[in-house]
Amino acid sequence: MTKPLDIVFIGLSLTSSWGNGHATTYRALLRGLARLGHRALFLERDVSWYAENRDLPRPDFCNLALYSDRAALIRDYGERIAGADAVIVGSFVPEGIAVIDEVLARAQGVRAFYDIDTPVTLARLERGDCDYLARHQIPALDAYLSFSGGEVLDVLADHFGAVAPHALYCAVDEDRYRPLDITKRWDLGYLGTYSDDRQPALERLLLEPARRLPHLRFVVAGPQYPAGIAWPANVERIEHVGPEDHAAFYAAQRHTLNVTRQDMIAAGWSPSVRLFEAAACGVPIISDRWRGLDELLPEDEAIVIADEAERVVAVLAEEPPREARERAARAREIILANHTGTNRAAQLLALLSGRAARRAAASPERPKASATAFDPRR
Known part of the structure; x- marks a missing residue:
């Protein structure tokens, strides 16, 4: 992919780092994408506990939009989701299962899940109490981006049916995290x-x-x-x-x-x-x-x-x-x-390029989540 990509993220929070590690991860990654010349729209559910503690209400490295509920998300951004080069839904998104269903049904680009909480997610899937990702959705995704690498990727593929599990670790914003000459307290x-x-x-x-x-x-x-x-x-x-x-x-x-x-x-x-x-x-x-x-x-x-x-x-x-x-x-x-944001953005772009090429070479008939179930005997 040589042209600038249009990537839509639907994530827990970009605007507030209060009580979560998602915001800093998304900020480093999206800043990296901007440095490399790509466009991103971040869609965040407008919830009170983040609204009261927003430390980045107006990011300058991507477009940001807040939505009130799933109906508003689809009403206002359904066309953007459908036409994006890639749509990436993150872990712990409110009404995440329904949001992923909408993305699987509408998005024509690469459809990925970014799991910033992989071990927690897998444990909840096993218990049957994960409310932001359903087990039967995993094989329908074009890519599963995991905060955990190593043996977890084999578990995702062999036990949960993930088609393309890849480690996409968190990253640090290299412009904002650097040594400072400060008195030690x-x-x-x-x-x-x-x-x-x-x-x-x-x-x-x-x-x-x-x-x-x-x-x-x-x-x-x-x-x-x-x-x-x-x-x-x-x-x-x-x-x-x-x-x-x-x-x-x-x-x-x-x-x-x-x-x-x-x-x-x-x-x-x-x-x-x-x-x-x-x-x-x-x-x-x-x-x-x-x-x-x-x-x-x-x-x-x-x-x-x-x-x-x-x-x-x-x-x-x-x-x-x-x-x-x-x-x-x-x-x-x-x-x-x-492990900088720019490193991670380049890694993400390579993964999306590979998945897009594989999609283009495959049948135009795309799997739907409702028609694809994971068989634990496989």
């Missing part, structure tokens, strides 16, 4: 919304080291933490850090912590955007362990992987600063070479 920090299944790792790898190192300073930033958490006196709490302040927040830390949801750990090969952001900012990273992490950032060369508090305490209290700087520089080099 904290020895270790963490940025993330509260999650029940991440909290034990946060307790083990940040709160316990804080108790053992009362002379050092720690910070946890993010919303929705329960009132009953016993924060050590040397742990500062910040309710929310907007994306425009992420780089400065990372730069004020001597080290930053990455912890992972259990579904992501079980799946492996599921990096978070916070990992890429911190690396692009040149901050030394300490992370919990999951399969595929050391393939992304080699252990001890570009990242510290800690299983217990003792490892974190040793790094904070004993490691020479030069070693931490060298690790951070290596991580930044890897991320900027492979």
Whole structure:
């Protein structure tokens, strides 16, 4: 595909990063598409909890439209969906199953699902309680774009009938995440919304080291933490850090912590955007362990992987600063070479080109979701 593409995204949120990791992912990807000369329209359901916390109400790198419900989406943008070169529906879109049905029925271009929550989605599909994607829709999609790689792609193809599963990881906006010369306020920090299944790792790898190192300073930033958490006196709490302040927040830390949801750990090969952001900012990273992490950032060369508090305490209290700087520089080099928004946009364009060529060579009769069911015996 050499001409500029017209791509429609229907996603959870572009305008608000409050309590979700989708917005920063879409922002990096769509900025990358704009840099490469392609057009994008992002369609977002207008919901109150994002309306009250919009930190990017008017993006300058794509067209944005808010819609009130599915009927309004189709009434106002049905023709655009039908005529786009590609339509990409994201995970956790309200009324997602019905929206995907509309896209499968109308879109003449490549029809893809972008799963920013792949392990969560697959677990919900198995339980039968996924309300934004139906199992029988997966084989009708032209492409399944997954936040998880590795073995998950085989599961998507073999167990769920995905025709073209590809890893499309999150990415970092290379223009907005970079090293800054800022005074260090904290020895270790963490940025993330509260999650029940991440909290034990946060307790083990940040709160316990804080108790053992009362002379050092720690910070946890993010919303929705329960009132009953016993924060050590040397742990500062910040309710929310907007994306425009992420780089400065990372730069004020001597080290930053990455912890992972259990579904992501079980799946492996599921990096978070916070990992890429911190690396692009040149901050030394300490992370919990999951399969595929050391393939992304080699252990001890570009990242510290800690299983217990003792490892974190040793790094904070004993490691020479030069070693931490060298690790951070290596991580930044890897991320900027492979995981920027422009990298990811180029990867997406190559995937769409391949699917479009395959579609053009196939029969003009396209499969409908209602007529295609996944047979678990296949």
